[in-house]
Amino acid sequence: MLGCATTQNAVPHTEPAKLLFPVPETAPGNGVARWLPVEAEVVSWLKLRKYPWVVDGSGLAMADGLTSKWTRADDGALSVRVWFSRGFTATSIDLFFDARARDTVTKPSGTWPVVVGVADHSDAGEQDVWQAASGAVLVSENPWTWAESGAPSELLISFTLTDCSRTPPSHVQGIVNLKKP
Numbered sequence: 001m002l003g004c005a006t007t008q009n010a011v012p013h014t015e016p017a018k019l020l021f022p023v024p025e026t027a028p029g030n031g032v033a034r035w036l037p038v039e040a041e042v043v044s045w046l047k048l049r050k051y052p053w054v055v056d057g058s059g060l061a062m063a064d065g066l067t068s069k070w071t072r073a074d075d076g077a078l079s080v081r082v083w084f085s086r087g088f089t090a091t092s093i094d095l096f097f098d099a100r101a102r103d104t105v106t107k108p109s110g111t112w113p114v115v116v117g118v119a120d121h122s123d124a125g126e127q128d129v130w131q132a133a134s135g136a137v138l139v140s141e142n143p144w145t146w147a148e149s150g151a152p153s154e155l156l157i158s159f160t161l162t163d164c165s166r167t168p169p170s171h172v173q174g175i176v177n178l179k180k181p
Contacts, residue, residue, distance in 0.1 A: 036130070038161065040097070040114040040137040042105060046156045046175070047140050054084050054174030056091060061174075068157075068176040072147050075099050080157060082176050088123040091172060093159065095137060102144040118161060118172060132165035154179055 052068065054061045061084040070080045076099030083092050094117040104112040114137050118130040140156035147155075155178040163170040 036117070036133040037113045037115050038133065038135050038137055038159075039111045040139065041111045042142055043138045043140070046138055046158055049156070049158070049175055051156055051175040052177050054082065054091075054093075054172065054176070056172040057170060058086055058089065061086065066174075066176060068178055070147075070155075070178045073099070076102065076144060076147075078143055078147055080178065082157075082159075082174070090121045092119050092121065093117075093161070093172065095157065095159070097143050099144065102142070105142050105144075116159070116161060118163070118170075120170075130161075130163040130165075130170065133161050133163050135159065135161040152180055 052063050052066050054066060065084050065086070067083040068080065070078060072078055078097040078099075080095040080097070081092060082095075083090060085091075096115045096117075098113075098115070101112040101114075116133055116135075116137070118133055120128040122128075136159070138158040140154075143155060146153065156175060157178065158175045160173045161171070
């Protein structure tokens with residue numbers, strides 16, 4: 001797990017994180033949670049991990065307690081929503097893979113920016129939006145190549161996110177699988 005002192009792109013508590021590229025107003029999830037940049041990377045070993053699962057401060061959610069859906073925009077962007085609930089509360093994690101970043105997957109650094117939004121929801125109608133998420137996203141293969149392929153494979157997405165602007169910091173981590181219709 002990432003601690004607040006060691007997160008890759010921690011930001012000061014008083015300043016919002018700067019987006020590495022603009023997020024369209026029409027992006028799914030926009031307005032639900034604040035969009036913040038994190039690093040993403042393709043790792044082949046992810047398929048060796050057990051999935052799907054998500055853990056946060058309230059505990060572990062496994063396969064039947066998770067919903068993960070994806071959509072693809074006309075410009076090639078991919079939006080992913082992960083949703084899990086426990087009785088009276090739920091958490092949504094939105095990931096936006098901008099199509100303009102697809103060519104950076106093959107660059108030597110091996111990482112590219114993905115923007116995320118995390119929000120905690122309750123039956124009371126309150127929504128608690130993360131203000132300073134940092135962390136990392138891993139994918140089992142190039143997400144745009146996966147979306148364009150006709151093969152019935154799964155795309156695995158692993159995420160480790162922390163909001164250090166809270167006391168104590170909030171944390172969510174997991175691996176989810178996206179299936180083609």
